[in-house]
Amino acid sequence: MQRVVHVAVAAVMLGGAMTGSAVRAEAQLPTVQQVYDKYATAVGGRDAWAKVTGRTEKGTADITFAGLSGSYVRYIGAPNLMRMTINLGVLEIDQGFDGEKGWQQQGQGAQRMPPDQEKSLAENLQTGATFLDPGRFAKAEVQSKETFDGAEAYKLAVTTKGGAEQFEFFDVNSGLRIGSVVKSPAGAQQIIYRDYKEFEGKKLSTKVIQNQPQGDVIINISTVTFGAPDGAVFKAPAELR
Template sequence: MRQFATVAVAAVLMGGAIRAEAQAPTVQQVYDKFATAVGGRDAWKAVTGRSDKGTADITFAGISGSYERHSALPNKMRMIIDLGVVKIDQGFDGEKGWIDQGQGMQPMPAEQAKDLAEPSADGASFLDPSRYAKATVVGKETFEGAEAWKLSLVSKSGREVTEYFDVTSGLRLGTVTTTPMGQQTALYKDYKEFEKKLVATKIIQRSGQGDVILTSQIVTFGTPDAAYFKQP
């Protein structure tokens, strides 16, 4: 009788585990909820470019300054952080990238350039999980104090990414990217609406040195001036 009871309890526990596993969403369902939360794929699909302007705080150095980032389809990007004592400038013109951290212009690291070179078909591409070579829902866990779905992703360029999405709101909470130099964590906070689209206005880039906090105060949509994407 005792053996039967033990087997029965084990069966109940296993059944509960199976039911819990069955309740986990697919990768597509996680991204569908994320898309709805930030305004819908249709709203983002029409976006051809974007500009963010605000502040940058280098917490471990105790310095702050201005921040601006511009992007345009299919794969152009420019980011400038002006801290007064030093100006950080990096960009990708669609074919090649550069970076200047106050010590002169240098070619962008090959791994970063390879990743940026991947073209986006439209402004809603970031809401499409098919852009990844591999994508899996690992399970549910606590991330930054919130219950989140954990996704394991591999980009077509081979970059390994772990993403966390809030179980309740569907919003992306953070990413952990594996690079040759180690892991880089980005947290997405303070979502606000701009032109009927929800945007994370605070991005915290976490490293072994400390946090770099980029806060967007102005967000506009539309193709930025082509001059932004020319190497200085």
């Protein structure tokens, strides 16, 4: 009888210790605002980004599963405009969003993007310092600290105001965003952000890896120019207007 009592007490004490450890681990996690404040500082500060009205990125793209490489150009303009072209020689990929319509074409005429992709572009393509404000999400929480792409990272679960769910990963030490996992009806897509470099006092990832079922698409950015691109580059193809 005495032995049973001792075991029970030990179990209660162990449970209390485990609960205490869990509370301490949870208490060590920063708030969402603290994560984004560190991120903002790491990429140059909110004041520097607030002046940005658009940018032009140039570099190369590697379609690993097809063994193809080519030039990459992407234009971003206010409030959420985007145009991207990848010239692979045998094929040119053209994608864009004019603020209302998203399209993509790969040598067979322009096709309208699925509604979920259009919604995602409308919400995630932000100019200025908006991308550094967690208030743009309907819901956000720091879930855990875990390893992502070989680095210790804070994992944030966010829900956009349009209802899309995704995870964001921020390097514990540098504060930089190093990855995302975006959910969609077609499944989850993982994106890795590496090799941050400074352009005009602001930092951007210069190696973006999109993990896809058939293989990776790797974007390597060599130059970034800030300023609003010519509005004509964002016009949808004539057949979609």
